[in-house]
Amino acid sequence: MTNTTRRVTRALLSVSDKTGLIEFARALAARGVELVSTGGTAKAIAATGLKVKDVADLTGFPEMMDGRVKTLHPKVHGGLLAIRHNTEHADAMKKHGIAPIDLLVVNLYPFEATVDKGASFEDCIENIDIGGPAMIRAAAKNHDDVAVVVEAQDYQAVLDELSRNEGATTLALRRRLAAKAYARTAAYDAAISNWFNRRLEIDAPDFRAFGGRLIQSLRYGENPHQTAAFYATPDKRPGVSTARQLQGKELSYNNINDTDAAYECIGEFDAKRTAACVIVKHANPCGVAEGPNLVEAYRRALACDSTSAFGGIIAMNRALDADTAREITKIFTEVIIAPDASEEAIAIIAGKKNLRLLLAGSLPDPRAPGLTAKTVAGGLLVQSRDNAVVDDMTFKVVTKRAPTDAEMRDLKFAFRVAKHVKSNTIIYAKDLATVGIGAGQMSRVDSARIAARKAQDAAAELKLAEPLTKGSVVASDAFFPFADGMLACIEAGATAVVQPGGSMRDDEVIKAADEHGIAMVFTGTRHFRH
Incomplete structure (x- = not known):
């Protein structure tokens, strides 16, 4: 030899x-x-x-x-x-x-x-x-x-x-x-x-290459029979890839995917303007809310769907404080990610040895350019990141009734969230909190009904006289192809609607809204998320 x-x-x-x-x-x-x-x-x-x-x-x-x-x-x-x-x-x-x-x-x-x-x-x-x-x-x-x-x-x-x-x-x-x-x-x-x-602003080069540096080998992928690893790319976007893990078990493939979804969503909420919390389960937000402080934002986000929030991922847009940490540790949570945390909050979280605490340093910029990539059989689908933000959009009133100031505020909030929910997406919101989320359905009508049913379940758990969809606003990530989806939202109690517009039947949908005294605005921007 x-x-x-x-x-x-x-x-x-x-x-x-x-x-x-x-x-x-x-x-x-x-x-x-x-x-x-x-x-x-x-x-x-x-x-x-x-x-x-x-x-x-x-x-x-x-x-x-x-x-x-x-x-x-x-x-x-x-x-x-x-x-x-x-x-x-x-x-x-x-x-x-x-x-x-x-x-x-x-x-x-x-x-x-x-x-x-x-x-x-x-x-x-x-x-x-x-x-x-x-x-x-x-x-x-x-x-x-x-x-x-x-x-x-x-x-x-x-x-x-x-x-x-x-x-x-x-x-x-x-x-x-x-x-x-x-x-x-x-x-x-x-x-x-x-x-x-x-x-050089070349969107589709003849050859496209991606490279990354290994962050960690993972125990397995989405399922135990799949292998997986986590890589950092050169763009250094704040989030799970740049975060410092203070404690808890090693992150899994699904933890990383869900934590990324949560932190990208929380990046829509300017920390200087408001405190905000996002709770994610299986890559979809199950509760999002703004509040005067983090603990209040968390409580209101949790109230949207506390059942789904069990074992979820929580993202904050401000430094985690002690009061919020105490509240979070009352239920089982997989991961908390925030820009920072107080020493007292870190000590409280330390009492839950399996709870991962990630500090990312800063929030991702929702306007920043970048690329996303997805593998398909024999190929790679590459696109620019969806960096359209509500604050840059013109909300065009298309119905006889214009939204009230309170409705407009909630419509903008709901459309921020809709960007980060799998299509077809319906978001009911009230007082800057989600009260019903419908995600990933083949029919927009089904998303509207599922979200309304979630609100009914939450009302029963909270012992409310009626679901919080009564008097809420609703956001759709894409246009209503027929009036039926919007009518399902009205039946659930929505009083104002935000959607991109652009359907061949927009006039039919607008007419139905007017017949029910509903305010509707078009954004001209679609937020499909597959």
């Missing part, structure tokens, strides 16, 4: 992120590995007293063009790409004075971080690494002979192998590192191409 271990005698190190570099370089040097390096990396290593050869001494050419050209040379790529047991390759190396490079350590110019901090176009371009990806791909291709490391967290794995194998790496490790290396350059190029597309 052919020996698949490869002794490391020479390493080329060129890193932007120097975390752990010196310790790693010392460990390599202690094993007699010759160190070759570039620019700032070479200076950092030399400053510790370690012997290091500058890549310019290896190639015979100095760095030039502001460092753009330094490793793009046959003596570098030949040393990485040469197949050690190929006699022709060995002869070429001898003839041209090319020394083998057994270990490549490269992490790339911080392009994603440069974009993230809002740098200029020119600065972003200068932070596109060329030599680094070229070397990484070369080393990864020749992984039979060369080990490639693209981030500091793998330094220890390499050192452990060198210890176990008398200064050699195994093929298994080299293949794993090679796979990671190609994934890293793919994610890097995806970030660059998507940045270009945004800057």
Whole structure:
């Protein structure tokens, strides 16, 4: 059996992120590995007293063009790409004075971080690494002979192998590192191409790539027989991917999906204007409310559908306070996510060891551009995020009766929520709180009836004389194709309606509203959510 271990005698190190570099370089040097390096990396290593050869001494050419050209040379790529047991390759190396490079350590110019901090176009371009990806791909291709490391967290794995194998790496490790290396350059190029597309306002590029960094491997997906993992993308949108988990069990696939739905919805409510709470179950809000403070907003959101809220996800648009934390812990909740939390609130939540508490730092901007993607058989559906917000819409009165000020306030609230509920969507709202939510039905009439029935159930539980849909307003995420859906809402007690409009039968629907003395407004904006 052919020996698949490869002794490391020479390493080329060129890193932007120097975390752990010196310790790693010392460990390599202690094993007699010759160190070759570039620019700032070479200076950092030399400053510790370690012997290091500058890549310019290896190639015979100095760095030039502001460092753009330094490793793009046959003596570098030949040393990485040469197949050690190929006699022709060995002869070429001898003839041209090319020394083998057994270990490549490269992490790339911080392009994603440069974009993230809002740098200029020119600065972003200068932070596109060329030599680094070229070397990484070369080393990864020749992984039979060369080990490639693209981030500091793998330094220890390499050192452990060198210890176990008398200064050699195994093929298994080299293949794993090679796979990671190609994934890293793919994610890097995806970030660059998507940045270009945004800057050039190209909505449908001929090629579309997405890349992400592993946040965590998940126990399973939506169901136990499915595998899953969670990745962070370069856009750094505040939410579950950026949040700090203070306590509780590891998040599941469904937890992450539901928490994202809750936090995107709560982002519609400006924390400077009002306190707000969203409760989500199975990716749909089951209660949303504004209030003078968080605890009141939570109580009013919970009152909409306390049965569904059991085991739900709660999102707040302000820092979680002690009073709200005490109230939340009265029932079983899976996750709480908020921008921040008081120390007292954190201590109260700590009493529920399985309750996850996530602090996201800030709210997502509902107006921010971005992309969403969904896989279909053999393809990828990509679209811009639904960043239409109520505050930017014109509410056009189309009925004889205009909404009262109180109705208009509730209509705007209801339409904010409708954007985040699966279609077909019907939202009953009263006094800035949802009182009935119908989601995900094939018929809009069914959504209207289900939401009304939910309100009846809530009234029975709260011992109210009548459901809160009496005197409520109603929002529909898309137009009413017939009057029947709206009539079902009127039957439930709604007095005003907001919908996008645009149906061939708008006149019929408006006429029915007028006949019942209902106020109706059109937004001209649809919020389908599938």
